[in-house]
Amino acid sequence: MKNLLGVLPKAISQQLENLRENILDDVEEIRIRVNRPLEVTAKGKPYFIRYIPTENDAEQLINRLANFSFYTLEEELKKGYVTIEGGHRVGIAGKVILENGQVKAIRYFSSFNIRIAREKIGAAEPYVPYLYKGRWLSAMIIGAPQAGKTTFLRDVARLISSGVPERGIPPCKVGIVDERSEIAGCVRGVPQLHFGPRVDVLDACPKAEGMMMLIRSMSPEVLIVDEIGREEDAQAIMEAVNAGISLVMTTHGETYRDIQKRPILKKILSQQAFDRFFELARGGRPGFVAAIRNADGDLIKSNEGVSRA
Known part of the structure; x- marks a missing residue:
């Protein structure tokens, strides 16, 4: 500040x-x-x-x-x-x-x-078992404005880029398409926040074009993007997933049920392009996870700590 x-x-x-x-x-x-x-x-x-x-x-x-x-x-x-x-x-x-x-x-x-761009180092660490199963899973982070979606997304990117040595998870190549300069907070193309050693950022680049550019030129293992808004974005997401690249993104909504109503996401959901859905809620801290769901939308963990996985 x-x-x-x-x-x-x-x-x-x-x-x-x-x-x-x-x-x-x-x-x-x-x-x-x-x-x-x-x-x-x-x-x-x-x-x-x-x-x-x-x-x-x-x-x-x-x-x-x-x-x-x-x-x-x-x-x-x-x-x-x-x-x-x-x-x-x-x-x-x-x-x-x-x-x-x-x-x-x-x-x-x-x-x-x-x-205000805030970092919360460690926000995503408790959820590594739900994000990693021999590889980093594709995950969609759902939340209302100011629920901490970007804060949570940043820490996921940091974990993937840095690896989690205590769990035997090596660092992976991460590509961030930051269309609104909000994820990495770049100034003159250089990220201002902490993302670990294996991150490449396309700043102020439209998502659909940026995802394809990174896939062609930077060979990412995981792509990070924020809210999709165009049909071209959805198509690029399917291209990435079908190319074997994991993808972590945010989307506006309160719950999984909310995003099911959005036309641009229906095809993605019907093809089970994402393995995990994280529902965020205001819980007194940025990035408070209220529930985690699997590819079918079934609850596997609630904020009361009841696990069904």
Whole structure:
């Protein structure tokens, strides 16, 4: 948080520094909206601070994000967010400029959403017996927004890349397609978080294209991707699975039953492309696993610790 506070306008960073320590340590998002109260979210709960950000605050922030050179941000602004040192992602809203029906830029910045990138080393370690059976299994991580899907996914990637010596599991080659620069939090292509020695990242690359690029050029044993959104993504997932590559991905939803209703996932589920489904829930910590299911969707472990495997 200290590095992040240094990027913010002084008036705003001072307000955040005055937060109670138990709130500051758990901040998930900082929302800065011009002429509206400063908002922070900690453990899923919003807190409003009696400070009203000004247009001058917005101008200071965007200048700092761009290092006073808007040219450096031109491509990122088209996507509506900027990734900064530490892997934190800053979403931006304001007046959109179009060219031939496509987003060219954003001007007159009015809102910023700073999502704090957190690592929880060891979050996935208790679940290695459900992720590894002589090889790393394909797994889908299901959860609502801010349930800790990306936090859990990062630690799975770290475990696969580093290996688990105490269980006799060797390090494997991991390819990450990070379309929204959210998994690895790359800055100038370099991951800002810890992933072990055998990770290769395609940053800001569409998933379908990225998966095929990595398969052709980097020979990954496991692919890591976030939420799929296009039919092409689903096709690329099936290509990877049929090529013998394990895949770990996240998807939005509360339960396995929720994702069964999504058209883009129906084919994947019908072909049992995934061996495990992890249902996450808010349990007081990021990446709290409420249930684990097998390829058929049957419960094999619940959060009460009842195992049926």
